[in-house]
Amino acid sequence: MEVNQAYISPNTAETDDEISFVLDLSENDPLFQKKKKLLEDVGFDPKGSVALNIASNPDHLKHVLDMMLKRARIINLNEIELYFGGADFANLVGFNSPRHELEALHSVLRLIDCSISNGKVKNKNSLQEIRNATVNMIDELGHKYGEETKVVQDSSCEKEECLLQWGKSNGLHTKLEIAYVEGAGRGAIAKEDLKIGDIALEVPVSLVISENLVFETGMSFVLLRQFPILEKIEGISSETMLLLWSMKEKHNSDSNFKLYFDTLPAVFNTGLSFGVNAIMALDGTILLEEIVQAKEHLRNQYEQLFPVLYENYPDVFPPELYTWEQFLWACELWYSNSMKIMFSDGKLRTCLIPVAGFLNHSTCPHITHYGKVDPLTDSVKFPLSRPCNAGEQCFLTYGNFSSSHLLTFYGFLPRQKNPYDxxxxxxxxxxxxxxxxxxxxxxxxxxxxxxxxxxxxxxxxxxxxxxxxxxxxxxxxxxxxxxxxxxxxxxxxxxxxxxxxxxxxxxxxxxxxxxxxxxxxxxxxxxxxxxxxxxxxxxxxxxxxxxxxxxxxxxxxxxx
Ligand SMILES: C[S@@+](CC[C@H](N)C(=O)[O-])C[C@H]1O[C@@H](n2cnc3c(N)ncnc32)[C@H](O)[C@@H]1O
Structure with a gap:
């Protein structure tokens, strides 16, 4: 899952009767030049602002919101959206995809909230009205494009409940419960009505599995002892070390993460586990070649490590735990369940996050802004970008992935139309x-x-x-x-x-x-x-x- 990066620096400036909303296009945006040109082509100054008159009438408010949204839509475009709509200015200022529209509405909401909270504006009515209009648009978007979930009532979630309890007793907070949902295994269901900004889940960093935790704590794998061994393998990455660690840790009855490993599926059923018949059924599609190559790449990686490791260090790498099947299982675990998280030291690390791993993907997700450790709480938070009512499944975005990527690395095809296909x-x-x-x-x-x-x-x-x-x-x-x-x-x-x-x-x-x-x-x-x-x-x-x-x-x- 990708970390969500917004290259926007929202800003506001106020006088007594006017607020300027500055939706600035960041020069760090890799698409800066293209978006700058686009903004200019539709008549916006890339460094400009949208002014809201405090004592304004409904028409002015509507116009201001419209202008902010148009800017925000351009600023939030990604490469594919830019490619398909880029030169078509008429389309660009309209709806592009649920994710894109949600991002644009959010940039606008952040600006308004910023203005409301800094408290300089005396008459907040106009701000509140424009905020309500933005929230209504987010609501409507969810109603129109959100996925409906059917909970499978007669499935037990005992192991998942144990994991939740363990998490809670170690500082995890959640407004979600876990249930089996039709067509997607387990999913996270809202226990109460959640509104924009509510934190659906907060996981302390101490519960996050990353190279930090695995290599810096004296865990049962006695990793420090293994380092010299692994360092002898040229170019071994921390990702590979994490794979090796999870293959063994899964069988460790004393593991700190035993309850987490207990909830993981015995098989993952991603494209990487496709059998010959399925691969043959892909004939005529590029995916056939992609899956064959991805599998070959993993097989080569495995053969670089084994049998060398278990022949030389059978105590650390017992052969029965380090089979090709187990290696593939670990790869599928990390591909389908890991998230890229930005830590307080500014480093991006691939992590497994207990409980967050139950969140399923949607092209119209509830949670879009996650992926950073909050340094104040030393936790990873999952706030809502659109409301989720009690009993509804709370969806995450795994990233702007095509269905072929989702099939290969996650093993499913989205039910909704996927603009990244x-x-x-x-x-x-x-x-x-x-x-x-x-x-x-x-x-x-x-x-x-x-x-x-x-x-x-x-x-x-x-x-x-x-x-x-x-x-x-x-x-x-x-x-x-x-x-x-x-x-x-x-x-x-x-x-x-x-x-x-x-x-x-x-x-x-x-x-x-x-x-x-x-x-x-x-x-x-x-x-x-x-x-x-x-x-x-x-x-x-x-x-x-x-x-x-x-x-x-x-x-x-x-x-x-
Ligand atoms: C991070 S896990 C989410 C929890 C998972 N459903 C479970 O039971 O463990 C990712 C996996 O969930 C499933 N999944 C996620 N989103 C899905 C969706 N929209 N439709 C079907 N399956 C989905 C896929 O099997 C994917 O590999």
Missing amino acids: VILLDIDIAQDEDCEDAGRMSDSHMVRGTWFSRNNGIFNYGLAPPLLDHFRRPRGPISRTKTHDSLEIEVEILNDLRSTFEDMMESLGGEELDDRDSCSWDVKLAMDFKDLQRRIVSSIITSCDAGCKLLEYELSRCSE
Whole structure:
């Protein structure tokens, strides 16, 4: 899971009757130049502010909120969002994805809260009104895009309850309880109505499993004794050491983390455990190659360590605990359950966090800002970015991951539409080197389901502007004027694209007629993934067709 980084520095300045909200684009943002250009293109000063008149009418408040949101949306774009919407200014100021919209609304809320709390403004009514409007928008977003959860009532969560009790007696605080939920194993359910800013879970650093804890405390693995051994293996990373530690610690009945290990599944069922049939079922998708390579990489890593370690140090590395299967289990544990946490010393460490590991992922999550140790409390906090009512499952974001990544490393496909499901295209980008498209990815072009686009008209067709420009550029100066010549070029481009995607569809093959429910978990997941690829490719072919029809109609009008 990725640490959430917001490259925004919110700021406010007040006079007696006006507040200036400064949503500054940080120069540390890796996409600074692209976003700066975008802000300028839509008429914003990148260093500018939005002014709120204290004695304002509802129309002014609405306008101020609208302006703040537009800035916040641009500032919060990530690379994929920038690629698909970047050059399309009309779309950019509208809705992009639930995560993106939530982030934008949050930046605005932080600014307003900052102003309210600094107490300089005498008349707080306007601020409160604009705050209420922002909170309402966050609420509506949750209602529209949030996932519903069915709790599996007859499953016992005894081990999970023990872990919670152990956590609480060691300083953990939570407003969540653990239950089995349909389709996702265990999940965390809100015990009471939680509002924005409430801390759903707080875990003291002393309960966090990281290289710090493992290497700095005299744990049962006698790690200090192992260091000289491990240091002899060239390039061994702290991650590898943590893998080795967890493989043994899981069997240690005296472990400080015994109750945590007791709650872990015996098998993880991620893409890394796919059997041959499932891998074959991925034929025609890039995921087949990706999974094979990822597994090969892990196998090589294992073979660098074993049998050398257990032959030379059988006491420390007993062969029965260090099998390839156990190694894969530990890899899957760390891939699917770890979080990257920024510690008070400024270092980012990969950690396992008891209880937080029960939080499932959603593309419209409740918890988006986590991943930093609070130095005042020496704990990791999980605050709510949108409300979660009692009885609802509280979701986290694992990061802006594609379904292929989620399948490979977490073993599931999100139920909702995933805006990060892109198909990378094998296009020579050399021609694009001097291109300065606002949203172009640095090294690739891509497509995603055209259902995400609201711009299907001529010159857009629901496709990414940088991709279309890539095809336009060799055909002459890029034009968005409906002349006969430019329309002809557009038809040519859509025909080329359609044929590329028809080939891709053919290599995916027809839909399998098998009864999914009787398939093994991995084959079913592979087939579901392939269906998703077919839907994406089919949406592009349909959009190319629809675009050609529009162009033909326009061309016929030109020649009239
Ligand atoms: C950090 S754990 C979350 C707790 C997990 N459900 C459990 O029972 O241990 C991550 C794993 O939860 C499952 N998971 C998380 N989010 C999911 C989702 N939206 N749908 C289905 N499974 C999900 C996947 O198996 C993933 O590898």
